[in-house]
Amino acid sequence: MELLDRYLQAIEFWLPKRQRQDIIAELSEDLRSQIEEKQTELGRKLEDAEVEAILKRCGSPLAVASRYRPQQYLIGPTLFPIYRFVLAVLLIGCVVPRFLIWLAFLLADPAHRGYLHMENVWVTVLYFAFFTTLAFAIVERSGVKLQGLDTWSPRKLPPVRDRNRIPRSGSMLEIAAGVVFNVWFAGIFWPRPVIDLYGAQLTLVPVWRIFFWSFLFLASANIAIAGVNLFRPYWTPRRASLRLVADGLGAGLFCWLLKAQVLIGISASSLPAPKAIELTNLINLWMARTLPWAIVTMLVILSFDVYRIMRLRCVHLHGGSIGPAVKDLSSPMVNGN
Amino acid sequence: MSQSNGNHDLFENLRLELRRGCLSLAVLSQLRTERYGYTLRKALAEQGLEIDEGTLYPLLRRLESQGLLTSVWREEERRNKRFYRISPEGKLMLKQLAAEWQRINSSLNGIL
Numbered sequence: 155m156e157l158l159d160r161y162l163q164a165i166e167f168w169l170p171k172r173q174r175q176d177i178i179a180e181l182s183e184d185l186r187s188q189i190e191e192k193q194t195e196l197g198r199k200l201e202d203a204e205v206e207a208i209l210k211r212c213g214s215p216l217a218v219a220s221r222y223r224p225q226q227y228l229i230g231p232t233l234f235p236i237y238r239f240v241l242a243v244l245l246i247g248c249v250v251p252r253f254l255i256w257l258a259f260l261l262a263d264p265a266h267r268g269y270l271h272m273e274n275v276w277v278t279v280l281y282f283a284f285f286t287t288l289a290f291a292i293v294e295r296s297g298v299k300l301q302g303l304d305t306w307s308p309r310k311l312p313p314v315r316d317r318n319r320i321p322r323s324g325s326m327l328e329i330a331a332g333v334v335f336n337v338w339f340a341g342i343f344w345p346r347p348v349i350d351l352y353g354a355q356l357t358l359v360p361v362w363r364i365f366f367w368s369f370l371f372l373a374s375a376n377i378a379i380a381g382v383n384l385f386r387p388y389w390t391p392r393r394a395s396l397r398l399v400a401d402g403l404g405a406g407l408f409c410w411l412l413k414a415q416v417l418i419g420i421s422a423s424s425l426p427a428p429k430a431i432e433l434t435n436l437i438n439l440w441m442a443r444t445l446p447w448a449i450v451t452m453l454v455i456l457s458f459d460v461y462r463i464m465r466l467r468c469v470h471l472h473g474g475s476i477g478p479a480v481k482d483l484s485s486p487m488v489n490g491n
Numbered sequence: 492m493s494q495s496n497g498n499h500d501l502f503e504n505l506r507l508e509l510r511r512g513c514l515s516l517a518v519l520s521q522l523r524t525e526r527y528g529y530t531l532r533k534a535l536a537e538q539g540l541e542i543d544e545g546t547l548y549p550l551l552r553r554l555e556s557q558g559l560l561t562s563v564w565r566e567e568e569r570r571n572k573r574f575y576r577i578s579p580e581g582k583l584m585l586k587q588l589a590a591e592w593q594r595i596n597s598s599l600n601g602i603l
Contacts, residue, residue, distance in 0.1 A: 177548070179564075180528060180573050184544050187529040213545045221549040 157202055158185055161209045168219030177222055185212065229290045232303070237290040244282045249275055254453055258446035318466065320383045328380035336373050339366075357419040365411055372404050391466045398459040405452035412445045514542060514550060516592055519577055519585040522560060527572040551575055559584055 162185075166178050188208055193200055200208075212218060229237050252275050342351060345363040349356040379397060415438045420430050517540050521531055528548060535542050554560045559581035564573050577585065 173552075177552075179571060180548055181544060183527070183570060183572055184529045184532070184548070186570070212543065218545045221545050222552065 157205045157209060158182070158189070161185075161212075161215065164215035165219050168216055169222055173222065181218075185209070227294075228287070229294050233290055233294055237286070240290075241283065241286050244286060245279055248278055248282055251450065254450040255446060258449035258453075318389045318469070320387045320389060322384055322387055325380045325384040325387070329377055329384065332373050332377035332380065336370060336377070339373070340370060354420055354422040354425075356417060357421075359414065359416050359418055361414065362416055365407065365414075365416065368403075368407050372400055372407070375400050389462060389466055391463060394459065394463045394466055398456065398463060401452075401455055401459050405456060409445060409448055409452065412441045412448055415442070417441075513592075514540075514546070515554065516585070516588050518547070518550060518554065519559060519581055519588070522575050522577045522581070523585075525574050525576040527567075527574050529572075531575065554581070 561578045562575045
């Protein structure tokens, strides 16, 4: 019976302490009964291989012991989807921006790329993952009931979201902002030898003319797109592509502007000449320094634009339609009346 | 080959799920007569319901902790054995579960 004793000892190790003896005594009795019955049937003592077969059929010690334990988990099935969502948001929020900034520095300002070490990001990721898991495990253990689990009502749920719908308020805001920007921009930055900006005289490089007309054109194109969106408030692949082109051109132009050292000089009645030169250099320097951050912002915007196009293509490929996502179930067409 | 294995695993999971609830009913029913684990297993097997030790004993403990069974250690044939018997609460529960089982069974017979 050595094999049986070894088997029971292995099971005992994994059992809850308070029930160990009781469970082992009962299991031992059952297994001994099985062995004795087999011995009576064969009319001889069982060989080790035969005992082994009985024990193997019973299951591995860990598997047998686990059946006596209640189901255990660090974070339960109710909290788990929230935990996974929070973790994903935190990790994406932690890794993606830092990676993009690192990439932008690498591309635009390699001399300062040592400013951000990607290696540190993994330590931050581990911290985030650890503390998020710990916080959720504490909530799970403390048995705190999530707000809304008992008091929820379908009426309190958010309205059905149609991701291809363009909110009219957004389009109107875009048009208003575009018009205000165009008027302000054209009024102040109209290409001329000296630009007067609230009492300060700016001298810009001749290439400013290109920037000026390009920005004005792009802002007007965006107003036009917003105008179409206002009356046809659903994204189409063509309009989404147009938005991507406009944003891409705007991004490229803005990054070029930051790098182009457009400010030749600045003067004001209260500004001494040496200070003016210093300020000019400082503005050009900070514009150049802003470039990596601008690249990151532009990449994020362009990613959204690309994602929107891909989403629309998916809708087309899978035979969906662009329009309201949920049909009115009370309509006679749907009810077949 | 792997799809066949997958189907077999899926069948096994669904089969276990289907059996799980029925086992409690079968065990409660068999324990109207006092029995210890091994004889209970044999009694169930003789009636076509095989149940392994790893499933039966945790189930007996759960039913006992829920107050549906009572148990007592007693020596028999020079060995200590734990004898189980259905409790009054268990009898009531068995009656309700049996009625529910009949309802499900007749519905399923109609459906299938």
